[in-house]
Amino acid sequence: MARVRSAAFDDQRETILAQAAALFARQGYTATSMNEVAAACGISKPTLYHYVRDKHELLLSVAEAHVARLEALVAAVAVEQLAPRARLQALVSRFVLAYADAQHEHRVLTEDVKFLDAEARERVLAGERRVVAAFADAVHALRPELAEAALAKPLAMLLFGMINWMFTWLKPGGRYDHAAMAPVVVDLFLGGLGAVQAPGPQSASAAARRSTMTTKKETLL
Structure with missing residues (x-):
């Protein structure tokens, strides 16, 4: 019988994934060691290998x-x-807000896969394709007359082109945050x-971040 994992195990593993994502995002996957x-x-390195x-x-x-x-x-x-x-609006808004809370993971997804x-790469890409297909289906539902031109997926990809790279220019402490831009x-x-x-x-979260900043950061907005 397979051993049931404890809640503590799952919590610790989530912490490990979050810390790893932050390190990979800041300094790159190849430059990050398991010791770091x-x-x-x-935790100790042997303990880390208990989880991965x-x-x-x-x-x-x-x-x-992240894809899940x-x-x-x-x-x-x-x-x-x-x-x-309303479906397409909800998808766009919720994805933009999700990216705000998972910027490290999203950077890893776009840069380190x-x-x-x-x-393993195909497993991740398969999940991404399912997400794109869902957006394409939402586009098709809103503009079914474009079906003959097969534009639903290209339009979905153009949409992701707008939102996938927001982390590169929407800086913490800037005039707008993800909630404002959604x-x-x-x-x-x-x-x-x-x-x-x-x-x-600006949202309360953006205002709070700005008020607690102690050093000036370059922003593009």
């Missing part, structure tokens, strides 16, 4: 866990059975530049 991951988690076999498995776990969370968002929106426009072996992305994608409305006052 263990130190960041406050090696650094490759650690990278795979970070990437798969995104797939869960897609599933949650599907359960709501929204009208086509290439270091996985072919089989409706802007929705407006721009669904209505074009003429439909964009200026965000209201």
